[in-house]
Structures are given as structure tokens and as C-alpha cells.
Amino acid sequence: MPETAEALADTQFEFITFSAGGQNYCLEITQIREIRRWTPVTALPHTPTDVLGVMNLRGAVIPIFDLSARFGLGKTPANERNVVIVAAVEGTTIGLLVESVSEILSVEKSAIQETPDIKSEATRHSIRGMISVDETMVRVVNLDAVLEHSAGVAQ
Template sequence: MAETAEALADTQFEFITFSAGGQSYCLEITQIREIRRWTPVTALPHTPQDVLGVMNLRGAVIPIFDLSARFGLGATPANERNVVIVAAVDGATIGLLVETVSEILSVDKSAIQETPDIKSEATRNSILGMISVDDSMVRVVNLGAVVDSGKGLSE
């Protein structure tokens, strides 16, 4: 019985789905540390428009990225329902402002389709794959590529 559960774990992935820029995305659940209500952040000078500022998270200062703006879909409109997904990437903790968090999605590895080649290196780097859910597609975010896309706090 334990062997069956272990084999299943190798083929099953769990994702948290969310909305940014009116589009559906997901992150692997193991990357997410917590989900918080939106609170104002401390802005820093000379940051790109998609870097909203920093937030104090239990003594740690973390950068907050507007994921919609990061993906070129415009700034996330201010809304009390917005949330910050606190995630870990390459040993760093960051926050992603998104519109809403939807659900936990458990899928088989075979259900994750390749991102179509649309001649955009930025898209191919930031989206690991696509998952068909009902009548829509959910994009699997490559968190490392999104954060390291050359638009960090130092610009």
C-alpha cells in the first residue's frame, strides 16, 4: 500500500490557483509559504512599476511584486479582496500581489501540457506549462523566471 501511495506522489502535483490580470495562474503548493490579505507596502525609490515596495513579514523585509504588471497585463486595481501570496524562490522570500486565490488543484503530471511556442522567450521562460480545467486553461508559473526576469529591486 505504501508503494502505491509513493508512486502516486511521484505523478501527482498540487497547485494553488489564483487570478492576476483577469487570467488564471497557479503555483506549486510547495513554493507557497502563506497567503495574506493585502496591506499597504513601503514604496522604494527607483523601482520598476511592477515592484510595489516591501513588506515586513515577522521581522523579514520582503519585496512585493504586482504579478499582473509583471506579466504586462496592467497594474492590479486596488481592491480589498486582493491578496499577497508569500512564496519562496531560490532561498528568498517574496510576495506576489494577485486579485484572488481560487482553489487547490491536484493534477496528474501527464495533465500538464507544454507551453505553446509563440515566439516569446519571456512567455516560454515564465510559464512552465498549461493545465486544462473545465473550459479554461491555467498557466503554471515559473516563479524563478518571473522574479529573475531582469526587473528586480536594483533597477
């Protein structure tokens, strides 16, 4: 008996893939509010190097993180293709500077592999899983880990 569209929806996830630090990452499409071209931000004093500053987004001030720097891969080099992914989870909105956005990826839940145990708590906390696409691995970003870091900045 063929599966219904409702049954397939329970096993399918959609992600937006992007590049940061020369690596492939993705976020669940439900966490993304919009994708914007890079524009200069307002810097704040005494912020970590991965916090670029804040941006006014239709009256709301949101922090902008350099995701490459956040993950210890160096600062994102200036480029006209750079974009800010505006993402939200649990009512908090942030911007993530990335090198470029690639595509929408639809995968079954079973295609998401666990993050390998490489004895790095930071890696296990920042990456929720891995998806094999052609000959590359795409890392599923744990947006909560980025948000926890932003909560520490505000204190």
C-alpha cells in the same frame, strides 16, 4: 495491481490557483509559504512599475510584485479580495499581489502541457506549462522568472 500511495505521489502535483490580470495562474503548493490579505507596502524609489515596494514579514523585509503588471497585463485594481501570495524558491522569499486565490488543484504530471511556442521568449520563460481545467487554461508560473527580475531590481 493497484498503485500504491507512494507511486501516486510521484505523479501528482498540487497547485494553488489564483487570478492576476483577469487570467488564471497557479504555483506549486510547495513554493507557497502563506497567503495574506493585502496591506499597504513601503514604496522604494526608482523601482520598476511592477515592484510595489517592500513588506515586513515577521522581521524579514520582502519585495512585493504586482504579478499582473509583471506579466504586462496592467496594474492590479484595488479590491478588498486582493491578496499577497508569499512564495519562496532557492532561499529567496517574495510577495506576489494577485486579485484572488481560487482553489487547490491536484493534477497528474501528464496533465501539465508544454507552453505553446508563440515566438515570445518572455512568455516561454515566465510560464512553465498549461493545465486544462474544465473550459479554461491555467498557466503554471515559473517563479524563477519572477525572481530573476527581482535580482535585476536590486542591482
